[in-house]
Amino acid sequence: VATRAGIVVTGTEVLTGRVSDRNGPWLAEQLRVFGVDVAQVVVVGDRRDDLRSALAFLAGSGVDLILTTGGLGPTADDLTAEIVAEFQGRPMALDSELEEHIAAIVARLSAGRGWRTDPEATAAATRKQAFVPDGASVLRPVGTAPGLVVPVADGHTGPAVVVLPGPPRELQGMWRAALDDRVVQAALAGRQELRQSTIRLWGTPESELAATLRENQSRLASLEITTCLRDGELEIVTRFAPAAQPAYDHLEAVLAETYADTIFSTDGQTIDDVVAEAMLARGLTIATAESCTAGLIAGRLADRPGSSAYLLGGLVTYSNQAKHDLLGVPAELIESVGAVSAEVAAAMADSARTRLGADIGIGITGIAGPGGGTADKPVGLVHLCVSNNEASLARRIRLPGNRADVRTRAVVVALHLLRELLDR
Amino acid sequence: VATRAGIVVTGTEVLTGRVSDRNGPWLAEQLRVFGVDVAQVVVVGDRRDDLRSALAFLAGSGVDLILTTGGLGPTADDLTAEIVAEFQGRPMALDSELEEHIAAIVARLSAGRGWRTDPEATAAATRKQAFVPDGASVLRPVGTAPGLVVPVADGHTGPAVVVLPGPPRELQGMWRAALDDRVVQAALAGRQELRQSTIRLWGTPESELAATLRENQSRLASLEITTCLRDGELEIVTRFAPAAQPAYDHLEAVLAETYADTIFSTDGQTIDDVVAEAMLARGLTIATAESCTAGLIAGRLADRPGSSAYLLGGLVTYSNQAKHDLLGVPAELIESVGAVSAEVAAAMADSARTRLGADIGIGITGIAGPGGGTADKPVGLVHLCVSNNEASLARRIRLPGNRADVRTRAVVVALHLLRELLDR
Numbered sequence: 001v002a003t004r005a006g007i008v009v010t011g012t013e014v015l016t017g018r019v020s021d022r023n024g025p026w027l028a029e030q031l032r033v034f035g036v037d038v039a040q041v042v043v044v045g046d047r048r049d050d051l052r053s054a055l056a057f058l059a060g061s062g063v064d065l066i067l068t069t070g071g072l073g074p075t076a077d078d079l080t081a082e083i084v085a086e087f088q089g090r091p092m093a094l095d096s097e098l099e100e101h102i103a104a105i106v107a108r109l110s111a112g113r114g115w116r117t118d119p120e121a122t123a124a125a126t127r128k129q130a131f132v133p134d135g136a137s138v139l140r141p142v143g144t145a146p147g148l149v150v151p152v153a154d155g156h157t158g159p160a161v162v163v164l165p166g167p168p169r170e171l172q173g174m175w176r177a178a179l180d181d182r183v184v185q186a187a188l189a190g191r192q193e194l195r196q197s198t199i200r201l202w203g204t205p206e207s208e209l210a211a212t213l214r215e216n217q218s219r220l221a222s223l224e225i226t227t228c229l230r231d232g233e234l235e236i237v238t239r240f241a242p243a244a245q246p247a248y249d250h251l252e253a254v255l256a257e258t259y260a261d262t263i264f265s266t267d268g269q270t271i272d273d274v275v276a277e278a279m280l281a282r283g284l285t286i287a288t289a290e291s292c293t294a295g296l297i298a299g300r301l302a303d304r305p306g307s308s309a310y311l312l313g314g315l316v317t318y319s320n321q322a323k324h325d326l327l328g329v330p331a332e333l334i335e336s337v338g339a340v341s342a343e344v345a346a347a348m349a350d351s352a353r354t355r356l357g358a359d360i361g362i363g364i365t366g367i368a369g370p371g372g373g374t375a376d377k378p379v380g381l382v383h384l385c386v387s388n389n390e391a392s393l394a395r396r397i398r399l400p401g402n403r404a405d406v407r408t409r410a411v412v413v414a415l416h417l418l419r420e421l422l423d424r
Numbered sequence: 425v426a427t428r429a430g431i432v433v434t435g436t437e438v439l440t441g442r443v444s445d446r447n448g449p450w451l452a453e454q455l456r457v458f459g460v461d462v463a464q465v466v467v468v469g470d471r472r473d474d475l476r477s478a479l480a481f482l483a484g485s486g487v488d489l490i491l492t493t494g495g496l497g498p499t500a501d502d503l504t505a506e507i508v509a510e511f512q513g514r515p516m517a518l519d520s521e522l523e524e525h526i527a528a529i530v531a532r533l534s535a536g537r538g539w540r541t542d543p544e545a546t547a548a549a550t551r552k553q554a555f556v557p558d559g560a561s562v563l564r565p566v567g568t569a570p571g572l573v574v575p576v577a578d579g580h581t582g583p584a585v586v587v588l589p590g591p592p593r594e595l596q597g598m599w600r601a602a603l604d605d606r607v608v609q610a611a612l613a614g615r616q617e618l619r620q621s622t623i624r625l626w627g628t629p630e631s632e633l634a635a636t637l638r639e640n641q642s643r644l645a646s647l648e649i650t651t652c653l654r655d656g657e658l659e660i661v662t663r664f665a666p667a668a669q670p671a672y673d674h675l676e677a678v679l680a681e682t683y684a685d686t687i688f689s690t691d692g693q694t695i696d697d698v699v700a701e702a703m704l705a706r707g708l709t710i711a712t713a714e715s716c717t718a719g720l721i722a723g724r725l726a727d728r729p730g731s732s733a734y735l736l737g738g739l740v741t742y743s744n745q746a747k748h749d750l751l752g753v754p755a756e757l758i759e760s761v762g763a764v765s766a767e768v769a770a771a772m773a774d775s776a777r778t779r780l781g782a783d784i785g786i787g788i789t790g791i792a793g794p795g796g797g798t799a800d801k802p803v804g805l806v807h808l809c810v811s812n813n814e815a816s817l818a819r820r821i822r823l824p825g826n827r828a829d830v831r832t833r834a835v836v837v838a839l840h841l842l843r844e845l846l847d848r
Contacts, residue, residue, distance in 0.1 A: 013650050015462060017449020018661060024467065025441020038439060039474055041467040043448070050463055050485075057481040061474075075634075121638070196440075205534065210499040211545030217500075226436040226470055227499050228443065229591075237437065288719075288740065294726035295712075295719025298740040302718035305794050305827055313746035315739060316712070316722040322737035322780055326750075356746055370729050401593045403729055 003191040004039045005031055006058030010070040010080055011166060012045040022168045023069040030175060032239075035191035039063050046077040055087045059158040065187045066159050070166030072145035074125030081148060084161050085133035089153035092131045098138055098146060099130035105144050137181050139164075142173035149181045160187050193242050199255055200265040201234040202416050209234060212258050222247045231412045233271065234262075264419060271415045272303060278422040279310040279360075286418075287356035288314030289327055289348035291339065292366040292382065297411050312356045317348070327351040338377065340365050342394050345383035353387060360388050360421065362414055366399075368406045382410045386417045393421050427615040428463045429455055430482030434495040434504055435590060436469035446592045447493040454599060456663070459615035463487050470501040479511045483582040489611040490583050494590030496569035498549030505572060508585050509557035513577035516555045522562055522570055523554035529568050561605050563588075566597035573605045584611050617666055623679055624689040625658040626840050633658060636682055646671045655836045657695070658686075688843065695839045696727060702846040703734040703784075710842075711780035712738030713751055713772035715763065715789040716806065721835050736780045741772070751775040762801065764789050766818050769807035777811060784812050784845065786838055790823075792830045806834045810841045817845050 007027055013019045024041040031038055039061060044050040051071070058066050071080030085092050103126045110122075129145055132138060139147030148163035160183045164171045178184055201209070206229050213225065222244035228235045236255070240248050256263060264274055279286065288298045298314040301307060317323040320334050329347045337343045345363040353361030366382030373379035380399045385392055395417055399409045431451055437443040448465040455462055463485060468474040475495075482490050495504030509516050527550045534541045553569055556562060563571030572587035584607045588595045602608060625633070630653050637649065646668035652659045660679070664672050680687060688698060703710065712722045722738040725731060741747040744758050753771045761767045769787040777785030790806030797803035804823045809816055819841055823833045 012648070013652050013661075015465060016452050016456065016661075018650070018652055018659070019654070020444055020449065025444065028440050032440065039468075040478060041439060043465040043467070044463075053481075053485050054464065057477075061477050118635070205541055205546075207498050207530070207545050207549035208542055210497075210549055211542060213500065214548075224436070226501050227497075228435070228437045229497075230443065235437070235442070237440075237442065239436075287746075290719070292726075293723065294731075294735065295714070295722035295738060295740065298719035298742075299717065299723055299831075302716075302742060302831075303828070307718075308742055311718065311742050313740045313742045313750065314719060315750070316719065316737045318722075318726060318732055318735050318737045325780065326737065326739070356749065368726075404727070405593060407723075407726075 002037045002194070003035065003188055004037045004063045005065045005067060006039050006061065006063040007041045008051070008054045008058065008066065008068040009041060009043045010046060010051060010068060012077075014070070015043050015045045023164070023166065023171055026168065026172065027067055027069070032194055032196065034179065034188070035193050036065070036188055037194060046071060046079060048079060048083060051079060051083045052087065055084070055161070063159055064190075065184065066161045067164060068161060069164050069171055072129065072147075072163065072165045074128055074144070078128075080163055081132060084148070084150050084163055085136075088133060088150045088158075088161060089156040090133040090135055090150065093134045094127070095130050095132050095138065098132065099127060102126045102129050102141060102144055102146070105141060109144070137183065139174045139177045139181070141165075142170040143167060145170065147174045147178060149178065149183050151183045160184065194239055195242060195245070195248070196237065196239045197248060197252075198265070198268040199236045199238075199252065199263060200269075200271075201236070201259055201262040202232070202264050202271075204234055204259050204262040206234060209236070209259075212254065216251070216254055219250050220247055223251060225251070231409055233412065264416070271412065271419065272300065275415055275418050275422060276301075276304050276307065276310065278419070282422075284359040284422075285310050285312050285357075286360040286362065287312050287352040287358035288362045288364075289352035290314065290316050290362075290364050291318060291323070291348070292368040293364050293407050293410050293414075294318055296407055297362060297364060297414050300411055300415075312358050315352055315355070323348070327355070340367055340377050340381060340383055342383050342385070342396060345385040346387070346392060346394060349385040349387045349392065353389075360386065360418070362386050362418065364410055364414055366406065366410055368403045370403060380406050382406070382413070384410070384414050384417055386414070386421045388421065391421065391424065393417050426461045426618075427459065427612055428461045428487045429489045429491060430463050430485065430487040431465045432475070432478045432482065432490065432492040433465060433467045434470060434475060434492060436501075438494070439467050439469045447588070447590065447595055450592065450596065451491055451493070456618055456620060458603065458612070459617050460489070460612055461618065470495060470503060472503060472507060475503060475507045476511060479508070479585070487583055488614075489608065490585045491588060492585060493588050493595060496553065496571075496587065496589045498552050498568075502552075504587055505556060508572070508574050508587050509560075512557060512574045512582075512585060513580040514557040514559055514574065517558045518551070519554050519556050519562065522556065523551060526550045526553055526565060526568055526570070529565060533568070561607065563598045563601045563605070565589075566594040567591055569594065571598045571602060573602065573607050575607045584608065618663055619666060619669070619672070620661065620663045621672060621676075622662075622689070622692045623660045623676065623687060624695075625660070625683055625686040626656070626688050626695075628658055628683050628686040630658060633660070633683075636678065640675070640678055643674050644671055647675060649675070655833055657836065688840075695836065695843065696724065699839055699842050699846060700725075700728050700731065700734065702843070706846075708783040708846075709734050709736050709781075710784040710786065711736050711776040711782035712786045713776035713788070714738065714740050714786075715742060715747070715772070716792040717788050717790075717831050717834050717838075718742050720831055721786060721788060721838050724835055724839075736782045739776055739779070747772070751779070764791055764801050764805060764807055766807050766809070766820060769809040770811070770816060770818060773809040773811045773816065777813075784810065784842070786810050786842065788834055788838055790830065790834055792827045794827060804830050806830070806837070808834070808838050808841055810838070810845045812845065815845065815848065817841050
């Protein structure tokens with residue numbers, strides 16, 4: 001049986017989607033590397049009953065450890081320490097040493113930021129954060145909130161609870177100390193390595209992959225395989241115990257043989273990594289010309305540190321006038337075949353390349369919608385071209401979804417077209 | 425008592441953080457507008473027992489409706505329909521009409537993408553997706569997966585379960601049909617309006633706002649106020665029952681008086697909306713020149729439908745050579761003051777404006793890191809300039825965070841600088 005943990009993410013702002021949770025995924029990945037499987041993540045608002053029932057649910061589902069994030073601040077809606085104490089059967093008590101420690105941190109922070117602070121309000125806030133469950137270990141604050149490791153009180157049963165602050169920087173800063181805590185070590189003593197591998201395909205429908213997996217079912221039973229279609233890429237993530245390595249090797253061999261043409265990554269590399277490393281390895285430079293994506297492909301090529309080694313720059317030619325003025329695409333060409341056409345995409349790629357003196361040019365022109373579509377050229381139609389001074393690859397594609405989907409997907413198609421050119 | 429719903433988000437890729445969940449937050453917001461409060465969001469992997477226990481937890485916590493997202497695809501790890509059927513006490517049955525409908529969709533999709541498909545695999549995948557719980561209502565597929573509304577079988581008790589697909593586009597596309605379903609209508613019959621208002625500030629520290637809220641505490645008790653600092657903008661979201669409207673009006677008046685200089689939106693408009701509408705109202709056009717952001721500001725200006733009315737285009741001048749070749753920034757200027765300087769930002773803004781014939785130009789140059797910083801010009805230093813033919817506004821700012829943070833924040837600073845110029 002695997003060692004498992006459950007996570008409670010608190011905060012009305014997370015529950016209502018105004019802030020997206022970064023802690024649950026971060027903790028899940030840290031725990032996986034450590035050999036612990038995350039069973040569930042429960043997101044609750046800042047309400048006593050909901051927090052209580054989330055703890056009861058995870059304890060009842062038999063996890064070996066519960067982790068909570070958030071709700072440790074100085075305001076009245078920060079309830080986590082108090083509810084966890086009650087849940088574990090421990091009274092809250094003032095930790096005077098901790099109170100002094102937090103007061104010193106707050107004083108230093110306020111001075112550094114030049115904040116005007118009300119001494120009475122500050123003292124009250126500090127004292128609230130220094131109340132901890134009796135018998136808990138305190139994890140030294142990274143911000144002003146301490147973390148806690150709270151074992152069950154004598155006479156109770158259930159997993160220990162690790163209480164962590166909400167700001168990702170603070171949570172991550174005390175993670176090492178949490179793992180080193182002796183109660184946490186004891187809870188996770190039975191853990192076993194859990195391996196994870198990712199294979200990515202471009203151009204294989206999910207239904208075909210499903211058939212391949214079904215045919216090989218009997219040899220893959222010891223693997224946890226999940227497949228996910230994202231922006232047109234098919235991602236296969238497999239998690240397995242070390243003993244199942246031969247089954248995984250079999251899976252990899254089957255996929256490599258069946259999908260030789262569509263596999264583009266077997267080691268977790270993204271398409272961004274693949275094209276960047278190919279350009280770096282060969283010392284190639286690139287320039288872009290974008291209409292509907294309006295800067296998104298250039299922006300994405302610049303995501304990686306050190307991208308100045310290959311990305312020279314680009315042109316965003318949103319208007320037809322800009323296509324003419326910046327790229328020299330003849331007005332007559334646009335008039336005769338339209339701005340969204342293979343001819344204009346090719347002219348954009350070539351012109352970006354020559355105007356910036358790059359080895360490779362990318363041209364993208366399309367109809368992102370929601371307006372502007374016609375029967376001939378519907379919303380979602382995108383023409384792409386990637387060229388160097390010897391060859392060019394063009395694609396005409398009709399992408400589904402809304403304006404944002406079409407633009408994001410067009411960028412992914414362009415990256416794969418670029419990979420194809422680099423592979424030649 | 426409020427009408428409440430619980431959400432189960434399925435998918436190992438979400439649980440392990442490879443994909444961030446967009447559906448839970450989206451559904452929470454839709455339900456809120458509809459008068460339904462979301463109690464919990466539970467994220468589980470693609471495992472039978474975990475999915476079962478998440479359903480049992482939500483049913484046991486007394487919610488009026490459960491919604492699930494994901495796990496409706498054609499592969500074996502897509503379990504949701506089957507587990508929900510079992511949970512509600514209903515057998516699975518083949519819906520032949522649905523099978524034909526999905527087959528027609530798949531055929532059309534495959535043809536459009538030019539994919540080679542294996543007819544047998546396609547038929548098996550189609551058939552799997554056409555198995556639905558007996559007595560459930562089917563929500564017409566947007567992609568290939570149908571949604572389901574599954575009431576409890578006779579003799580069982582508990583909330584109905586709405587089963588929705590994982591891809592946000594598909595989920596959102598069938599939301600209206602789900603709300604119109606008569607079982608859903610009955611479950612949510614007791615709902616009461618819950619209002620939500622958002623006020624946004626730029627340039628006020630969170631601690632000052634906290635003090636203002638404390639001073640007015642007694643008059644704001646009937647409001648649920650959450651504040652959130654995001655990309656430098658301070659967002660105040662208030663939720664309240666209709667009876668608390670006078671309290672909200674008081675809050676808005678206090679904030680309007682105290683923060684007259686920093687409030688930029690009281691009706692939920694984003695900074696993108698504010699600048700777009702100002703440009704549209706005055707018929708102004710804009711062009712960009714970007715170094716460290718490399719297309720992100722142009723890409724963001726093009727996010728809104730109809731942005732071609734104001735965005736003409738832009739130049740991504742990542743290399744110094746491109747700054748010279750595309751923008752005519754003199755090499756001597758770059759040599760004497762450096763590419764990251766007020767002078768170069770101003771030259772970029774002016775040149776973008778004149779080369780594209782736009783009314784307004786934006787120039788951004790900075791050090792996104794992690795490399796490239798010096799003592800004088802550290803990582804995070806960004807120079808921005810926004811100009812028209814009469815005036816220019818410049819800003820030098822040092823942004824915190826990693827490479828992605830610096831680039832995103834620089835875009836937000838540019839949008840606020842643009843607003844300032846438009847406000848003059």
